[in-house]
Amino acid sequence: MTYIIYIAFIFMAAGLIFSAIRFVKGPTAGDRTVALDTLTTIGVAALVLLGYVFQRFVYIDVALVYAVLGFIGVIVIARYLEGAL
Amino acid sequence: MKNLTFSEKLGRFTVSWIFLMLVWIAFTSTFASQELIVGVFTTMVIALLSVRLFTCCTISIFNPVKVFWMIWYLIIFLKALVESNFDVARRVLTPSLPINPGIVKFKTKLQTHYSKMVLANSITLTPGTLTVDVVGDTFYIHWIDVKTTDPEKAFTDIAGQFENILLKIF
Amino acid sequence: MSILEIIGGILILIGSAFLFLGALGIFRMPDVYNRLQAGTKATTLGGMSLVLGVGFLEPSWMLKSLIIIIFIAYSNPISSHALARAMYRRGHYPLIKDKDKEKMDAYREVVPHKTKEEEKS
Incomplete structure (x- = not known):
């Protein structure tokens, strides 16, 4: 079981690196926002898995709040880019 | 948005009350009586306020x-x-x-x-x-x-x- | 190892692999719409599967995992739709490889393309 969790964290870390590269490279604001959305989803999954590793139930609540805030953030950025805000 | 009749409003209110109550139970993850009582009143107020906004269907969804x-x-x-x-x-x-x-x-x-x-x-x-x-x-x-x-x-x-x-x- | 642990471990592996593939798709695809395609689908199933796997490993967390799963499945498509529409209205048009560019871009009839002079102003 420990090895499965190690492999999962390695995959997620690689994913975080790739989307962070896209977040830095751009080239437009939309690309950065897509990368931010992916970073948020990977972060939520990593928080839930960390909660299992540390046996703390609180991490799931944190993940839930992070998911809600990330979603609202992306919607707000999209409305701003559209010029409707 | 079109005006709703009283029976439509009642149906939508009931459906959203039931769904919000299920979400409340999932959030609190417990069946303790004090949680349930608070939940019943909270979800009722939210369902009353949002009856024109969020709900899609009347009781016929069941x-x-x-x-x-x-x-x-x-x-x-x-x-x-x-x-x-x-x-x-x-x-x-x-x-x-x-x-x-x-x-x-x-x-x-x-x-x-x-x-x-x-x-x-x-x-x-x-x-x-x-x-x-x-x-x-x-x-x-x-x-x-x-x-x-x-x-x-x-x-x-x-x-x-x-x-x-x-x-x-x- | 019980059967629940085996199912949970497999789901966690599948989920993390798809999360990685989604990030790789964002890195490799050529324009913002294709990036949204890869990012939305892969991260949605990846996140859902991984959180469900943790729910199998700890059965008492199942209800909250289900809430997170429903929220991910509900919110990811909405944010990708909002982003795609915003980018089109802002003037970033999709990459089209086909020769017949007018026909392959049906959304042009709703949001006419900006000309060069309009973009400068």
């Missing part, structure tokens, strides 16, 4: 035939979701990136806002398609590998299986 079609929709949707992920995996892992993107459109027969939203979200999660906009009853779809630009054929390719079931539910 009709067994509709529940059966909802479960069937969920199965088909999950199958399409898994298929679309393997599709993405294949495209991403192929070194030459086999894509031929474009935007196609088609018309839908669905009437209510809620069913259009469910259809648009399902299309986004099915293989190779992404809903760009919905104007009236016309859907604009970004397709990663355009096979046809004819609206009729695009409709049967992309949304045919979902719309048949949604027409039976809503």
Whole structure:
């Protein structure tokens, strides 16, 4: 079981690196926002898995709040880019 | 938005109360009586305030035939979701990136806002398609590998299986 | 190892693999719409599967995992739709490889393309 969790964290870390590269490279604001959305989803999954590793139930609540805030953030950025805000 | 009659309001209020109560129980993850009592009052107030905004359907949503079609929709949707992920995996892992993107459109027969939203979200999660906009009853779809630009054929390719079931539910 | 642990472990592996593939898709695809395609689908199933796997490993967390799963499945398509529409209205048009560019871009009839002079102003 420990090895499965190690492999999962390695995959997620690689994913975080790739989307962070896209977040830095751009080239437009939309690309950065897509990368931010992916970073948020990977972060939520990593928080839930960390909660299992540390046996703390609180991490799931944190993940839930992070998911809600990330979603609202992306919607707000999209409305701003559209010029409707 | 159209004016609702009293019975419609009562039906919508009941449905949203039941769903909010289920969400409350899932959030608190307990059946202790004090939590449940607070939950009943809180969800009742929220359901009263949001009766014109969020709810889609009256009490007829619990009709067994509709529940059966909802479960069937969920199965088909999950199958399409898994298929679309393997599709993405294949495209991403192929070194030459086999894509031929474009935007196609088609018309839908669905009437209510809620069913259009469910259809648009399902299309986004099915293989190779992404809903760009919905104007009236016309859907604009970004397709990663355009096979046809004819609206009729695009409709049967992309949304045919979902719309048949949604027409039976809503 | 019990059967629940085996199912949970497999789901966690599948989920993390798809999360990685989604991020790789964002890195490799050529324009913002194709990036949205890869990012939305792969991260949705990846996140759902991984959280469900943790729910199998700890059955008492199942209800909250289900809430997170429903929220991910509900919110990811909405945010990708909002982003795609915003980018089109802002003037970033999709990459089209086909020769017949007018026909392959049906959304042009709703949002006419900006000309060069309009973009400068």
